[in-house]
Amino acid sequence: MLDTLLFIDDDPITLMLCKMVISKASFSKVIITAKNGEEALQYFDKLIQNNTENKKIPQLIFLDLNMPVMGGWEFLDHFSTDKYSEYNDIKVIILSSTVDPEDLKNSQKYPMILDFLSKPISKEMLEYVSTII
Amino acid sequence: MKNKQNQITIIYILISLVLAIVCFKVIPKYATLDQFSLIILFKDFLFILLSGLILRYVLYKNDIKNSAIFEKLKKKNDDIKESNERYDIVSKATSDTIWDWKILEDKMIWNKGIEKLFGYKQDQIGESSKWWFDKIHPEDSIKMSIKLYSFIEQKTEKWQDQYRFKCADGSYKYVLDRGFILKDEEGKSVRMIGAIQDITKQKIEEQRLKLLETVITQTKDSVIITEPDLLEGNIPRIVYVNPAFSLMSGYDSDEIIGKSPNIFQGPNSDNEEFKKLIYAIKNHQECQIETISYKKNKEEYWVKYSMSPVYNSDGELSHWVSIQRDITADKKQEVEKEQLIRELTQNNKDLQQFSYITSHNLRAPLSNLTGLLNLMEDIPIENPELKEILDGFNKSTHLLNETINDLVKVIIIKDNPSIKKEEVMLKEIFENVFSQLNFLIGLHKPIIKFDFDKVAFLNTNKSYLESILLNLLTNSIKYKSETRKSKISITANQIGDTVILIFKDNGIGIDLVRNRDKVFGLYQRFHDYPDSKGLGLYLVKSQVETMGGTINIESTVNIGTTFTITFKNKYI
Numbered sequence: 001m002l003d004t005l006l007f008i009d010d011d012p013i014t015l016m017l018c019k020m021v022i023s024k025a026s027f028s029k030v031i032i033t034a035k036n037g038e039e040a041l042q043y044f045d046k047l048i049q050n051n052t053e054n055k056k057i058p059q060l061i062f063l064d065l066n067m068p069v070m071g072g073w074e075f076l077d078h079f080s081t082d083k084y085s086e087y088n089d090i091k092v093i094i095l096s097s098t099v100d101p102e103d104l105k106n107s108q109k110y111p112m113i114l115d116f117l118s119k120p121i122s123k124e125m126l127e128y129v130s131t132i133i
Numbered sequence: 134m135k136n137k138q139n140q141i142t143i144i145y146i147l148i149s150l151v152l153a154i155v156c157f158k159v160i161p162k163y164a165t166l167d168q169f170s171l172i173i174l175f176k177d178f179l180f181i182l183l184s185g186l187i188l189r190y191v192l193y194k195n196d197i198k199n200s201a202i203f204e205k206l207k208k209k210n211d212d213i214k215e216s217n218e219r220y221d222i223v224s225k226a227t228s229d230t231i232w233d234w235k236i237l238e239d240k241m242i243w244n245k246g247i248e249k250l251f252g253y254k255q256d257q258i259g260e261s262s263k264w265w266f267d268k269i270h271p272e273d274s275i276k277m278s279i280k281l282y283s284f285i286e287q288k289t290e291k292w293q294d295q296y297r298f299k300c301a302d303g304s305y306k307y308v309l310d311r312g313f314i315l316k317d318e319e320g321k322s323v324r325m326i327g328a329i330q331d332i333t334k335q336k337i338e339e340q341r342l343k344l345l346e347t348v349i350t351q352t353k354d355s356v357i358i359t360e361p362d363l364l365e366g367n368i369p370r371i372v373y374v375n376p377a378f379s380l381m382s383g384y385d386s387d388e389i390i391g392k393s394p395n396i397f398q399g400p401n402s403d404n405e406e407f408k409k410l411i412y413a414i415k416n417h418q419e420c421q422i423e424t425i426s427y428k429k430n431k432e433e434y435w436v437k438y439s440m441s442p443v444y445n446s447d448g449e450l451s452h453w454v455s456i457q458r459d460i461t462a463d464k465k466q467e468v469e470k471e472q473l474i475r476e477l478t479q480n481n482k483d484l485q486q487f488s489y490i491t492s493h494n495l496r497a498p499l500s501n502l503t504g505l506l507n508l509m510e511d512i513p514i515e516n517p518e519l520k521e522i523l524d525g526f527n528k529s530t531h532l533l534n535e536t537i538n539d540l541v542k543v544i545i546i547k548d549n550p551s552i553k554k555e556e557v558m559l560k561e562i563f564e565n566v567f568s569q570l571n572f573l574i575g576l577h578k579p580i581i582k583f584d585f586d587k588v589a590f591l592n593t594n595k596s597y598l599e600s601i602l603l604n605l606l607t608n609s610i611k612y613k614s615e616t617r618k619s620k621i622s623i624t625a626n627q628i629g630d631t632v633i634l635i636f637k638d639n640g641i642g643i644d645l646v647r648n649r650d651k652v653f654g655l656y657q658r659f660h661d662y663p664d665s666k667g668l669g670l671y672l673v674k675s676q677v678e679t680m681g682g683t684i685n686i687e688s689t690v691n692i693g694t695t696f697t698i699t700f701k702n703k704y705i
Binding site: 011013017020021066096098100118119120122123 | 486489492493496497498499500501503504505507508511541544545548549
């Protein structure tokens with residue numbers, strides 16, 4: 001069971017669904033959600049500024065691609081910069097409804113991406129994710 | 134001649150008579166009787182001697198005359214003999230056929246050339262001029278007769294004519310016939326001698342050249358012929374242009390012959406192409422040029438031409454031939470086509486992007502629905518009405534999901550004309566498909582037979598093949614006959630490097646008489662089946678064709694359907 005999981009998705013229903021499935025499957029103790037890439041980066045910015053030891057650093061990120069303000073790819077571009085270098089070992093799983101083959105190709109450019117999964121999230125999917133992290 | 138002889142004879146007789154009378158009158162007067170007989174004897178001797186001398190003289194004179202005549206005749210005879218011999222030699226040596234026509238008697242003789250040239254044996258040759266005229270081609274005979282008779286009637290001095298002469302085998306040869314006439318003392322034509330020469334080869338060559346000339350003058354392509362060598366760095370001088378060139382460029386042939394084609398160059402002509410042309414001419418190489426040229430009125434046009442060296446019989450470069458074509462319209466079309474392709478490509482890209490966005494936007498809420506329904510499965514529902522509603526909700530969501538997944542597959546296939554192939558085990562693929570159809574197979578219990586002994590491995594795209602078989606098997610189970618036990622057989626055969634998959638069922642079939650051209654179409658539904666989407670066979674065909682294969686259907690209503698899929702089993 002993970003300690004902290006970051007879930008980045010703009011759709012409140014998806015977020016709700018994920019929270020329910022994750023807690024039912026006891027996949028992670030804490031679920032932090034962000035509704036787009038920018039909000040997720042702000043979370044990490046706060047982590048950087050916050051020097052306390054009790055930092056909730058996510059061990060895994062579930063990332064949607066199509067989001068307003070800042071999409072998944074843009075988030076990864078920022079997140080790969082030196083600014084966030086201390087978090088570069090966090091693994092990312094793309095969870096999207098996209099069918100564009102370009103997205104799949106794009107995912108190979110980022111070493112931090114562990115897998116590219118298709119929505120919806122399910123118990124079986126989490127079981128699979130547990131085996132690869 | 135006879136008169137002269139008579140004259141001499143009469144003179145002789147008269148002299149003799151005078152001598153006899155004189156002797157008769159004079160001798161008795163002066164001679165005695167004793168002397169008389171002696172004198173008579175002496176007189177007779179004298180007369181005989183005189184007559185003998187005269188005769189000798191006449192014979193001598195005659196002899197000289199005869200001998201001169203004989204010599205003259207002998208010489209003439211020798212001349213004739215020699216002339217005949219010469220004629221024989223010439224007539225043997227020449228390949229011509231010689232004929233000799235006695236006009237008044239209408240007798241005609243031919244030398245051996247008639248056999249050599251035309252194949253007539255001596256016994257096939259007629260003796261009159263009719264035989265000759267009969268052998269002349271009907272189209273040439275009237276013209277030839279008119280010319281010949283006007284010659285015989287001495288309206289013309291020389292006679293020669295070309296016509297077609299029939300050979301013994303029925304074919305015709307083109308001939309050149311030349312003749313002269315012999316006249317009698319009164320100047321009347323009595324005999325004509327002629328020589329026929331076979332000019333078929335020349336005539337055929339002439340016709341061929343005429344044809345070639347016609348091609349050059351009639352063709353719509355422009356033809357320019359130039360001298361062989363560069364002229365101080367300029368293109369060699371023009372020696373010929375055909376009418377099509379004049380039409381294309383506006384230059385008449387007489388105003389352009391003798392000039393260098395450099396004058397067709399202008400500010401927008403392609404300099405690189407010009408260099409290429411000069412290089413090719415220098416090196417005696419053929420070349421293809423595409424450039425902007427200028428008409429006489431300075432109007433620009435696009436021209437495409439070849440420049441080919443022409444060599445004479447000694448192997449020396451004699452000319453350059455250039456075949457040119459105005460491609461202005463083609464160029465314009467090309468630009469338009471490129472523009473159209475650009476627009477279409479952009480449209481296609483936009484549509485593709487649109488389809489991806491649409492798919493994503495549909496899939497996102499749908500995945501939520503699916504996820505939520507999955508969660509609800511674990512929550513017990515007491516109310517039967519609510520349970521029924523949720524069941525319907527579940528089924529509809531499931532169907533919507535499948536439809537969208539199929540549509541996405543179609544989009545992806547159309548976006549990826551080439552796909553990755555790998556070596557897969559046919560049996561393994563079928564097992565995968567069966568496991569996905571567990572529910573349906575359990576429900577309808579069809580008898581499924583498969584035979585993959587002949588083709589164990591296949592070089593293919595695994596997910597496409599799985600999708601194809603899944604679709605076909607689902608169809609066979611779904612559209613089974615209500616009255617018969619469902620039977621499905623799948624066999625694989627290999628002929629050379631072609632693999633044939635035959636998929637056969639005994640289901641309700643499709644009416645191909647009405648629907649053959651629609652079977653593999655998009656959104657075509659042939660049966661009233663609640664979850665039929667009209668996508669399956671379209672998807673199957675797209676996937677088969679993307680893998681370079683073909684699919685055929687044979688079906689009879691209420692008997693069954695057979696799909697035959699073929700593809701190349703190549704290991705690359």
